[in-house]
Structures are given as C-alpha cells and as structure tokens.
Amino acid sequence: MHMKGKTIFFDSPPIITGHAGVVGKKEGEGPLAQDFDAIFEDTSMGQQSYELAESAMLHDAIIRALSNAGKSPSEVDFILSGDLLDQCMGSAFALKDLEVPSIGLFGACSTMALSLSVGSMLVDAGAKCIVAGTSSHFCSSERQFRFPLEYGGQRPPSAQWTVTGAGSAVVEQQGDGIKIKAVQIGTITDLGITDANNMGAAMAPAAARTISDFLRDTNTKPQNYDLILTGDLGFTGTELLYELMQQEYKTKLEGYHRDCGMMIFDLKEQDVNSGGSGCGCSGSVLCSHILKNMKKGKLKKVLFVATGALMSPTSNKQGNPIPGIAHAVLLER
Secondary structure, three states, X not given: OEEEOOEEEOOOXXXXXXXXXXXXXXXXXXXXXXXXXXXXOOOOOOOOOHHHHHHHHHHHHHHHHHHHHOOOHHHOOEEEEEOOOHHHHHHHHHHOOOOOOEEEOOOHHHHHHHHXXXXXXXXXXXXXXXXXXXXXXXXXXXXXXXXXXXXXXXXXXXXXXXXXXXXXXXXXXXOOOEEEEEEXXXXXXXXXXXXXXXXXXXXXXXXXXXXXXXXHHHOOOXXXXXXXXXXXXXXXXXXXXXXXXXXXXXXXOOOOEEEHHHHOOOXXXXXXXXXXXXXXXXXXXHHHHHHHHHHOOOOOEEEEEEEEEOOOHHHHHOOOOOOEEEEEEEXXX
C-alpha cells in the first residue's frame, strides 16, 4: 500500500467475499426490508438483557457473513468489531465463543468503516482473512446515553432513532467480490456542538472534512462516483453537510450522495424524527443493500463514509462538546 495525503491506496486491493446485514422489527418495516439477511421480530433475541440481545444479533451477522464467504471461524485471522456500549461489551460477548483473535475498536457510529479500513490494512500486511463488524440496539443505547425506555421522554425534531441491527463483512486477499481500493482514517473534528439530541450537526463537519480530503487526494469529484454514502447524519446532518461542502469546500454534493440514516427508515411514515443512527445503521445498510446492489452491477463505485459522534455518558453529563469523526472506504465492483 502507499499513501497520498491522508488516503491509503492498495496496490493489491483486499476483497469483500462475504457480508450480511441483520436488523430488528422496526427496521424491517422500512424501505430496505427486502435486502436484509434477517429481520428479527423479537428484538430481545431470547436474551435476558438488551445488551446481550445486541451481542446475539452481531454474532448472527458474523456467522451469516462467514457462511456467505464459505469460511469457518477457524479460517479467520482476526475479527475487528466495536459498538456503542461501555467497553464495547456488545462486541466482546458476541465474539467470545468464536475462538478467533479479536481487536476491539471504538469509532462510535463510524465503526463499520473503521473496522473495514483497519482490517484491509491487516490483509494488505499479510493476513489472509479478517472479519469486520459492528452493531447497535435501540434499547441498550437509550439506557446508556439517554433515559430508561419507561421514562417516555419527548424527542426534538433533530433527534435520531438508534438502529437495532448489525453488519459484518469478510475481507480476504483473494476471491470474488467487491474490492476495497482505498481507505482514509478520519481526523477528529470538533465545532463545539453539545446537544446530544443533534448528533447530525456534530458529525456533519467531520464528514465534510473527510469527503473533501478524499476527493483532493484522489483528484476526483462527486460525479466520479455512483454514490457517496454517509453513515447516519439523518435529515438534519445531511442538510448541514450540503451547506458545509458548498461553503467551505466549494463542492456540490446533492444528487451524488445518500445517507444510511435516511435510507433505513421512511421518515414520513415511521416515527424516527431526523432518521436512523447507531453503529448498526451504516453497518446493516452497507452489508446488505449496498453490497448486494454492487454485486448485481447496479452500483460500481461507492465511497462509503461512516460518521461517528465521539461522546460518552460521562462527557455528555459534564457538558463537554461532541467531537465527530468520519472514516472513508472506496469500494469498487
């Protein structure tokens, strides 16, 4: 691999040979229902807690991705995963029975792009097979970051609905699938947003920065891609992204961009305010809808830019701002 600016280019691109995206009941009622690999009507997954339910969902997505790639856990060199829960316990409990060397990552809602990026570098360095994954659960996230579900608090229009879902992708040195041509590890960007109910505004500046940096490093324009896909900015964050790209970087993004948080739900029919969020948002959409459409030839070149709000329950309660980050992955059929 070699670097230009902030972007890493692969001379022998790693290949996504298997993938799976699974979701809960509400997500299964949205526009992308037919593309998910599994829709769980019982989002407790038969577990005793929401946190363990999230782990069970991630475990399921990983097993499905491995099956699609024709691989067993014993053939995997590393699993890279993370989530929104304290100490990434969602991933830890999902992976503990697989007996595979595991790397825990925290990128908040940007974790799908982060795990794919770091995993691709490991494959380029010699690993034959890695698995990248992430998950989130509405109930576990609400309990950790906001209020118990029984509280019934009202949500402002800028608030987003944490997706109950998980995504996983198998990346190998060789095989048939989607190539990862380049990646960019994002730069933390903090414009002083403190409202935990407006994470789109906290993440949009980081998305604009990463997209602009990637376009500069690759000497490309938005029209050179079939799709520029952000993670979970939602309606509010997407509008701000368009403003920032136009004002700060003199680039028009409308018409070439879509956001997973706006794709996974029907904003008019489902009560999700500004759209979806959570690690499982971009993880489930990418590993089902997007990669399946790339395999069908409907999409050939996609710039995937997952976004994350780097906050914790402690930093939020202390009134600290919410730094944002966005990682980029260039996918080609």
